[in-house]
Amino acid sequence: MQALGGTLGAVVRNAEGEPVKGAVVYALPLDAQGAPVPIEQPAVIDQVDKEFVPNLTVVQVGTRVQFPNRDQIRHHVYSFSEAKSFEIPLYEGIPAEPIVFDKPGPVVLGCNIHDWMRAYVFVVETPYFTLTGEDGRASLELPAGSYAVRVWHPELEGDPARLGQRASIEEEGDAEVRFAIEQARVWRPRRAPSPGAGSYR
Amino acid sequence: MPIHFASFRARILVFVAGLLVVVQAAGLLAVQAANLREARRSIDEALELTAAAFQRSLEERRKILVEKALLLSADFAFKTAMATGDHDTILSALENHRARVGADLMLLLELSGGVIADTRPAALAGAASELGPLLARAREDEFGEASSIRSLGGAAYQLVTVPLFMPEPRAWIVIGFALGDTFARELQQQTRTQVSLLLRRPDGWDAFCSTLAEPEREALEARLSGSWREAPELATLVLDGQEYVAWTAPLDDEGGGLVAVLQRSLEEALASSRRLRAQLLAIFVFGLLLSLVGSALVATRVTRPVADLARAARRIRAGNYAEPVAVEQRDEIGALAASFNDMMKGLTERDQVRDMLGRVVAPEIARELLSKEIELGGEERTVTVFFCDVRGFTGIAEREPPERLVRILNTVLTGASAAIEGRGGVVEEYMGDGVKALFGAPLEHEDDARRAVLAALDLVAALPQLDREVAALGGSPLAIGIGINTARVVAGRMGSLSRLKYTVVGDGVNLASRLEGLTSRYGVGIVVSESTVASCPDLAFRELDRVRVKGRSASVAIFEPLGVAERLDPERREQARRHKAALERFRARDWDAAEAGFAALARHEPGSRLYALYRERMAILRAEPPGPDWDGTVSYDEK
Numbered sequence: 001m002q003a004l005g006g007t008l009g010a011v012v013r014n015a016e017g018e019p020v021k022g023a024v025v026y027a028l029p030l031d032a033q034g035a036p037v038p039i040e041q042p043a044v045i046d047q048v049d050k051e052f053v054p055n056l057t058v059v060q061v062g063t064r065v066q067f068p069n070r071d072q073i074r075h076h077v078y079s080f081s082e083a084k085s086f087e088i089p090l091y092e093g094i095p096a097e098p099i100v101f102d103k104p105g106p107v108v109l110g111c112n113i114h115d116w117m118r119a120y121v122f123v124v125e126t127p128y129f130t131l132t133g134e135d136g137r138a139s140l141e142l143p144a145g146s147y148a149v150r151v152w153h154p155e156l157e158g159d160p161a162r163l164g165q166r167a168s169i170e171e172e173g174d175a176e177v178r179f180a181i182e183q184a185r186v187w188r189p190r191r192a193p194s195p196g197a198g199s200y201r
Numbered sequence: 202m203p204i205h206f207a208s209f210r211a212r213i214l215v216f217v218a219g220l221l222v223v224v225q226a227a228g229l230l231a232v233q234a235a236n237l238r239e240a241r242r243s244i245d246e247a248l249e250l251t252a253a254a255f256q257r258s259l260e261e262r263r264k265i266l267v268e269k270a271l272l273l274s275a276d277f278a279f280k281t282a283m284a285t286g287d288h289d290t291i292l293s294a295l296e297n298h299r300a301r302v303g304a305d306l307m308l309l310l311e312l313s314g315g316v317i318a319d320t321r322p323a324a325l326a327g328a329a330s331e332l333g334p335l336l337a338r339a340r341e342d343e344f345g346e347a348s349s350i351r352s353l354g355g356a357a358y359q360l361v362t363v364p365l366f367m368p369e370p371r372a373w374i375v376i377g378f379a380l381g382d383t384f385a386r387e388l389q390q391q392t393r394t395q396v397s398l399l400l401r402r403p404d405g406w407d408a409f410c411s412t413l414a415e416p417e418r419e420a421l422e423a424r425l426s427g428s429w430r431e432a433p434e435l436a437t438l439v440l441d442g443q444e445y446v447a448w449t450a451p452l453d454d455e456g457g458g459l460v461a462v463l464q465r466s467l468e469e470a471l472a473s474s475r476r477l478r479a480q481l482l483a484i485f486v487f488g489l490l491l492s493l494v495g496s497a498l499v500a501t502r503v504t505r506p507v508a509d510l511a512r513a514a515r516r517i518r519a520g521n522y523a524e525p526v527a528v529e530q531r532d533e534i535g536a537l538a539a540s541f542n543d544m545m546k547g548l549t550e551r552d553q554v555r556d557m558l559g560r561v562v563a564p565e566i567a568r569e570l571l572s573k574e575i576e577l578g579g580e581e582r583t584v585t586v587f588f589c590d591v592r593g594f595t596g597i598a599e600r601e602p603p604e605r606l607v608r609i610l611n612t613v614l615t616g617a618s619a620a621i622e623g624r625g626g627v628v629e630e631y632m633g634d635g636v637k638a639l640f641g642a643p644l645e646h647e648d649d650a651r652r653a654v655l656a657a658l659d660l661v662a663a664l665p666q667l668d669r670e671v672a673a674l675g676g677s678p679l680a681i682g683i684g685i686n687t688a689r690v691v692a693g694r695m696g697s698l699s700r701l702k703y704t705v706v707g708d709g710v711n712l713a714s715r716l717e718g719l720t721s722r723y724g725v726g727i728v729v730s731e732s733t734v735a736s737c738p739d740l741a742f743r744e745l746d747r748v749r750v751k752g753r754s755a756s757v758a759i760f761e762p763l764g765v766a767e768r769l770d771p772e773r774r775e776q777a778r779r780h781k782a783a784l785e786r787f788r789a790r791d792w793d794a795a796e797a798g799f800a801a802l803a804r805h806e807p808g809s810r811l812y813a814l815y816r817e818r819m820a821i822l823r824a825e826p827p828g829p830d831w832d833g834t835v836s837y838d839e840k
Contacts, residue, residue, distance in 0.1 A: 078277075080284040080367045110368025112277045118368045154369075187345030187364050189275065 005143035006169040009176035012136045012151055014183050019136025020153060023181065024058050024122050026129035027140055027147035027167065042066050042098050045109070045119055047075050050191075052109060052119030056154065058129045059121060064098035076112035083107045083123055106152065115189040120154045142169045149177045157184040209507070210500035217496040218489060225485045232481060236474030244446040244465045251392040251463050252448045258388060259359070259452075262378070263348045266361040269302040270346075270376050273365075280367045283309075292318040302376065305358065309365070310336065310373040317372055321354070335362055336373055345370060350452050350459060352400050353377065357409065357452075357459055385410045394463045395445070397421055401458030416441045421462060425449075438464060506534045510541055522549040563627040566703045569643035570694070577701060579693020582645070585653040585685060585733060586710050587626060587638040588717035589617050589660065592680040594634035601676060609676045610634060616667045617681075620660035624652040629704060635717075642692040642705055650687045650736030654729060654762045657683045661726045684717025686710075686730040708753065715750040716759060719837070723761070724810020731758040741766040743777050744784060745811065749836040756834040776805060783815070788833040790826075792819050 012023040042064040046053045050071060059065060067088060069075050074090040083105030088095050090113070101107060101123045111117035128147070132138040149167045152160040165177045273279060282294040291309060295318045299307035309317040314336055331353060339347035345364040350357065358377035364370035385396040389412045397411035399422065406425045408418045420440040438447040445464040453459035506528045513526045522545050528538030558567040591597070591613055598606055614636060618628050621638045625646055629637045638656075641649035660683065668678040688709020694701045709732075716728040723745050734742050742760035749756045763769055763777060783798025796819055803812035818835075 076277075078368075080280060080371075085284065108367070108369040110366070115275045115366060115368070185340065185345075187343070187366075187370050189271070189366055189368075190344065 005141060005145075007174045008140045008142050008147070008149065008167055008169060009174065010132070010138045010140070010149065010151070010179065011176070012132050012138070012153075012179045012181060014181060017180075019132070019134070020181060020183070021132055021134050021136060022056060023132045023136070023138075023151050023153040023156075023179070024056070024124075024129060025132060025138045025140065025149065025151050025179075026058070026124045026126055027142055027149045028124075028126050029128075029143075030146040030148055030166070043121075044068060045121070046070050047077070047111070047117070050075075050111075050114050050117060052111075052117055054119070056120045056122065056131070058131070059101055059123055060127055060129075061104050061123055061125050062100065062102055063123070064100050065121065066094060066098045068094045075114070075117075077109055078112055079107050079109050081105070081107040084121070087112075106154075108154075114192070116191040118188065122152055144169045151179040151181060153181060153183065155183040155186050157182040208504065210497065210504050213496050213500040213503075214493060217492050221485075221489055221492050225488070229478070229481055229485065233474075233478060236471065236477065240467060240470040240474060241446065244467065244470050248394065248446060248448045248463055248465055251394045251465075252450065254392050255388060255396070255461065255463060258391065259350070262359055263361060266304075266348065266359060266376060266378060267346055267363060269304070270361050270363040270374050273298045273302070273307075273376070274363050274374050275366065280365070283365065283367065283372065288318065292320070296320050299376065303378075304376040305379040306353070306375075306377040308332070308373075308375040310362075310375060312364075312370065312372060314373075332360070332362070332375060335360055335375070339364075339373065350380065352453075352459060355400075355402075357381075357398060357400055381410045382412075385412050392463070394465055397462040397464070398452065399425055399460045399462065401460075406460070413440075417443070425460065425462075437467075440464075443468060502530070503534060506530060506538055510538060513541060513545070517545060517548065522546075522552070562703065563622075563629070565627045565644050566629065569703055577694050577696070577698065579691040579695065579706075581689055582642055582692050583649075583687065584639055584641040584690050584692060584705050584709070585650045585687040585736075586690070586705065586713035587621065587640060587653045587656065588635065588684040588714050589638070589657075590635040590682050590717055592682050592721055597676070597679075605675055608674050609671050609679075612670050612674065613667060613679060613681070616663055616670075617660055620663060621656050623659060624656035625649075626652060626656050630702070639692075639705060641687075642690075643703065648736070650685075650733045651740065653685050653687075654727075654733065654737055654740055657685060657727045657729075658762060658764060664726075680721075681726060682717050682720030683727045684713045684715065684720065684729075685727065685733050686713035686716055687733040687736055688712065688730075711752065712750065712757065715753075715837075719748070719750075719759065722810075723759075723814065724808075725761045727762055729760045729762055731760065734758075734760050737762075739766055740764070741769050741774070741777065743780055747832070747834040749834055751838050756832075776802065787815060787819065790822075790831075792823055795819060 008027060010025045012020040012025065014020050043057055043059045044066045045057055046068050048070045050073075057065070067075075067077050069092055074092050076088065076090045078087040079085055083103045084099070084101050084107040086099050088099070101121060104123045104125045107121040107123060109117075109119040109121060128140050128142055130138045130140055146166065146168045148164045150160045150164045156163075163179055163181060165179070167175045167177050169175055276298065279294050279298060282290050285291070295307050295309055299305075299320050307320045309319075310332065311317055314330075314333060331351075335347050335349050338349075339345050339362045341347075346361065348359065348361040350359050352358070353360075357380040359380060360375060360377040362373050362375045365372040365374050380398055385398065388394070388396045395412050397408045397413055397418065399406045399408045401407075406422045408422050411418045411421070413421060417440045421438070424438060424440065434449055436447055436449065438445040444467040446467060447462055447464035449460060449462050451459070452461045506526075509526050509528060513524070516522075516524060525542045525545060526538045528535055530538070555567060555571060558570065561567075562570070591610075597609070601609065613634070614631055617636045621628055621636070624640075625644065626638045626640045627642070627644060629639050631637075638653075640646070640653040640656075646652060660681070664679070664681065671677070671679060686709050688707060690705045690707035690709050692705045693703070695704050695706065696702050712730060716730060719728050720726060725745065728745065729742065734740075741763040743763055745759045745761055747756050747758045763773060769777075779798060779802055783795050783802060786792075786798055787795035789795075796816065799812045799815045799819075803809055803816070806812065
């Protein structure tokens, strides 16, 4: 497949021109190719030491996501997000059923009993997605064709579609897109002290 | 103008009282000033503490409000309700939570600021834009939290806002607690300070919450009107006649006309100092009374003996030395009284000495002796010296027993003294049976010589009376001789410094003594020298002789006084004239005529020693006629 495509490079910077790390860059094929094949492999978001790991997960629409609880206490995972509103009431270990993320869009996960716990699942309708590194750069190996390239970040202000760019990957040709996104302050609740620890972490 | 006090006591009283008043008044003023300063300082300090407490209290409340808001923001059921998107459900849940935390208002706002739900009645709900500044600050905060104190719809609120996490921030929760009388009263209980919150309205300041009474509240509103303070300040405030120290600070975080005034009454702070002042005043009055009484007592203790001394001094002036001053104090006054008594004793002794001296010597001499410094020395002056002697006293002394002798002598001397002093003479001394008297020293008269002669005549005239007195004592009649001479002599104190007398010395003194010795020779009572006679123009004398006495080269004419010339009876005057004529014949060596003259005189005075003397002398001269230098002068070699 790669032989028929090229590499799409992307650079994401914020309003100050600084590279943005951990931004989701995804490419939506504009040529009708039919729905992408769902990925059988489920995604996993662990809960370790009262935090979600990883903090940001990008999945294709239809991906089943497991929420294994690695802590000795229970968690209550929920989301009121539009793309996926769900709730796994207090549970231990691995829930019996994974959650299927069947609509595209950002989903913010929280834990009802640990206010500070937060994770993001970004559901995309394409298999072509990646995250920027420290330098704000990312690259996607894409088959030749036209794509709407978009970027999303938990602190992104506004609709990702607004920032969409078109990119064409010719045979044996590379392309590059640049994004300048506006980051908004995202407040987080204070993390409660661990019982007996006597201090904040 | 110097003040004069009638009495020492008044002076002491005024001095002590004045001193006390000045010292105490200075102390009182200093204490008063210090108290006022201290009261202001402590009020300032207390107000600063109170202001800090006030700020802390607001901060505590803020924290509590934030905690409450955070609890709501984390409430899952509320999030669930929020997720329904149903306004009524959300508002109902909001109202439920408002009641749960006891807030006065609660709002749910979109992140952009639009109102999702508001628990306030629609009529009171102001524009959401009022909360804009609050949200703006919350957006800048790390945790999305902010608080403010401001007025909303005419009431003051402490507001807090936090994000509603679902779990990402999806809305703002705003809760508000009204600041009212309860808040003020709580603060007053904590800080014991009057607390007022004022809100600026179009028509002036409104003390919408205050611990002050209504009149003071209105006064405070009036006082603040028009002014707006950017920073907290301390100031003195007079409300309704009461003085306060006030701390005024803008409360509003958003410049919206909300002011907190904390105030403490200066009167109350000064209450304890007033008590202190009253106590000091009482101590002052008590001390003043005590010192007045004390100084009056002391002054009396001083002045009474002084008055005693003054009385004693008046007694002394009156001549009464007998009564000493009775002062038993051992202080300076006592010492003074003791000295005073010593002085009285000294005066008494001196008086006794003076009295005794007056008896030992003539009072005039005593005065002369006492009047001047005790020193030796004299002055030359003309003095008539008067010697008087009891003729034949040696024989009397042998005859009479000593006791009677003394009495006879005293009688005679007393009579002689009386005659002398009667004429202003001064008895200088008694010499055994004799008297030495002075006329012209120490007292001087113009006619001292005449006085002496008259005194002698007086004494002779008094002899019959004296004789009667002596006879009464058992003695026989006396004969006396008097010699008088006037001469320049030295008069003064003589002897040694330890023992001296007032006397006269000189040739003239000796002559007077010699003349006294001549009386018996001429058979007369009185012999006067020519110098004395020259000083007595109105007296009649009979010249006795011209003599040269032992130790003297010059001859001197001697006379017998007869009395005042005018009062002399004609017979005696005739006798004197004949005597003078006979004497002239004698001196002219006309023996026959002189003999005839003296014989005639002697016939008239049969017992006369004088005429016999001349007749005897002429008998000799006839036998041995004198040489050519003979002038009738007789020399006496014996004393």
